[in-house]
Amino acid sequence: MRFFRTWSRYPEIAVTVAVGAAVLVLHAVGEQAAGQGVATAYVALFIAWTLVGMVRDVLRGHVGLDILAVVAMVATLAVDEYVASLIIVLMLSGGEALEDFAARRARRDLTALLDRSPRTAHVLPDPGAPGDGTVRDTEVEHVEVGDVLLVRPGEIVPVDGTLLGEGATFDESSLTGESLPVHRGVGEEVLSGAVNGTRAVRMRAVRRSADSQYQQIVALVEEAEESRAPVVRLADRFAVPFTAVSLVLAGTAWALSGEPVRFAEVLVLATPCPLLIAAPVAFLGGLSRAAGSGVIVKGGGVIEQLARLRSAAFDKTGTLTLGRPDLVDVRPAGGFTTAELLALAASAEQYSSHVFAESIRRAATERGLDLLPADEAGEVATNGVTATVGGHAVVVGKPAYVASLAPGLTPADLGPGEAAAYVAVDGRFAGSIVLADDARPESPAVVAWLRANGVENITMLTGDARPTAESIARQVGITDVHAELLPPRKVRLAAELRPRPLMMVGDGVNDAPVLAASDIGVAMGARGATAAGDAADVVLLVDSLAKLVDAVSIGRHTLRVALTAIWIGIGLSVGLMLVAMTGAIPAVTGALVQEFVDLATILYALRALAGPPADLDTLTPTPHPHPPPSNRRDTPTIP
Structure with missing residues (x-):
């Protein structure tokens, strides 16, 4: 059954093999003329079909690399080498199958990410809600924020959520590339795509499916899969000179020998497959390898x-630094206390997505301060947040922005690595909150x-x-x-x-x-x-800047493999054409040999799936001659 599915997927191969078998049978029964007629008619139809595709490519602005194959088929028919012409047809029609095979091998890590995307969730009823208390299975897209979910042992976490009950162990390798399981405690966030360990756990959904981590990764992977590698540009770069060299060699062989068959014998060894197949396979391999390393490259x-x-x-915050600033000092002004200043600032920062906002909120919560809701709030990108909290107009942000709304701002005296968020309340300067964000190691x-x-x-x-x-x-x-x-x-x-x-x-x-x-x-x-x-264009799925080195290393290795595969194909083809100019390689033999050249280039292109990893440990950065002293102040005690 699988055999028939394969043939039905590639009908050109099936028809070409059938025509070839018919020609051999006709030869066996002494009907060579009939066999030649069948082969010539079929190859002529294939040439016409190929020419239509070439014209479409030219109209789209791309050089048609199949021109060499078309000329070779015409030449072999002209000198009655119709068996060789059938082999060329098989080479071209089989190229799609060979490319599909190599592409499936190259994109295995991308496909693995898509195949294991969570599809269902087990929703638990809320305590006290009507019903019989049974678990309800639903599609992951229908999970709402606040739903309590059951994740059984070995199952994939369907959406981002916080852990309820006891802590548990999760395999997050599909998200971070880290092979060791990680332990998450009660209240900690567990990302969708993580695999639960040996015990069932309960969690509360904090994001819907479309907003959860793994689904965002899947969307990025789908975008990367649908994008085309720059093989058209690579092909165009090599197509014209390679075509010209091949035609010159074939024409020279004909002119020197005086035999038209020599033209066909040389040209059957000119192949576009290293450009049409090997290069895209290499790029797919690079995309797949990057995904396996926790880096999504979009094309x-x-x-x-x-x-x-x-x-x-x-950028600095969250990129070169850890992005988790710690509170260093609270410096109230205008009669406010430290507790009042921090509570008002944290209440306003509930409506900001800036990394400092999260740190200010966390600091206030750790000190037992109540965060008040805002009657209205808004954020001015890169400048700050404004909110009406407890009847007060609160502004938290950069000094220039806050000073424009509340004159009298006093710049904070900051130490190395420290930053300040400035606060204004009801149009007057209320103080500053000093934080420090360490550089990533x-x-x-x-x-x-x-x-x-x-x-x-x-x-x-x-x-x-x-x-x-x-x-x-x-x-x-x-x-x-x-x-x-x-x-x-x-x-x-x-x-x-x-x-x-x-x-x-x-x-x-x-x-x-x-x-x-x-x-x-x-x-x-x-x-x-x-x-x-x-x-x-590139998304690092792991919270480490070291993955940037992996991305650059994989990019360089992939392009090197793609170009090398092209040059291997071109070099072997030109070398064989030079030998064929002497008449040492018959047309049929040359067409068969060319198939092995194609296979060699494609196998080499799959080397993009592996390669020497970037090793940061071998590179020790030179320390700054005068490292900045640490003068962090003790965190204030806030009543």
Whole structure:
């Protein structure tokens, strides 16, 4: 049954094999003329069909690489080498099957992500709700925020949720690439796509399916699968010179020997398969390998850009730093107490998505302060948040923005690595909240690796205050710093940076414009920065900047494999054509030999699935000669 399904999927192969078998039977019974007629008629129809496709390609602006095959088929028919012409037809019609096989092998990690996407959820009834208390199975798309779910042992977590009851162990390798199981305690968030351990657990859904982590990864993978690798550009780059060389060699052989058959014998060894099949297989392999490493690359064009990377720009907060600032000090002004200032600021920050907002809320909650709801609230991107809390107009944000609404602002005295959120209440300056966000431990090594591997220009583009930005830049080894930037200015600076291509790395909603405007936008997507992930070309699923090195290494390895596969095919073809010019390779033998050349290039292209991993441990960044002293203040005691 499987045999018949395979043949029905590729009817051109089935028909070609059937015609070839009929020709052999006619030869066996002494009807050579009839066999030649059948083969000639079938090949002529195939040539006409191929020419129609070539014309469509030309109208779309692409060079038709099948011109060599068409000329070879015409030539073999003209010199009565119709068996060789049938083999060429089989080569071209079998190319699709060979490409499908190689592509399935190359995209295995991408397909694995899609195949294990959670589809159902077990919903538990709320305590006290009417009903018989039985578990209700539903499609994952119908799970609502607040639903209590049962996840049985070995099952995939259907949506993002917080753990209820006792802690449990989960396998998060499909999300992070980390092979070791992780333990999650009560109240901790568990991401969709994680695999439950050995005991059943209950969790409360905190996001719907479309907004959950794994479903966002699946959407990114589908986008990467649907995108086409830049093989058209690669093919166009090689097609014209290769076609010209092949025709010149074939014509020279004919002219020197005086035998038209020599033209056909040379041309049957010219193949477009290394360009048409091997290159796309290599790019699919690179996309798949990246996905297996916790990096989603949205298409082969991005792979090629990563391979040619020459400049890199980084946001600061959450990218070069951990993105989890700790409260250092609360400095009230205008008669407010530390508790009042922190409570009002945290209440307003409930309506902000900025990383500082989360830290301020967490600090207030840890100190037992009640957060009040806002009558109305709004956020001004990169500047701050405004809210009406308990009858007070509260503004939390950057100094320039707060000063424009509340004159009398006093800039905070900040130490290295510290940043301040300024607060105004009812139009007067109320104080500042000082936080500190440490640099990621891997950031210096990543910056040093990029610089040592041909990235000439490395810069920081951030909206944070200059002293804070420069302090972090010194720690990670960046000397070119642009601070206190608004999104339009970030985009303009990114457009001006040279040399190209430029990679911009960020993590937040405010980074989306500059990510979209860069040659390569990279989003730190481990914590679900949806807007940045949508705008980016590369999404790092693991909360580690080290994955950036993996992305660049995979891009370079993939392009190297694709180009090498092309040159292997071209080199073997040209070498065999030179031998065929002497008449040493008959047309039928040459057509068969060419199939092995195609197979060799495709097998080599699959090397994109493997390769030497980037090793940050072998690169020790040079420490700054004068490391900034730590002068963090003790966290204040707030009543």
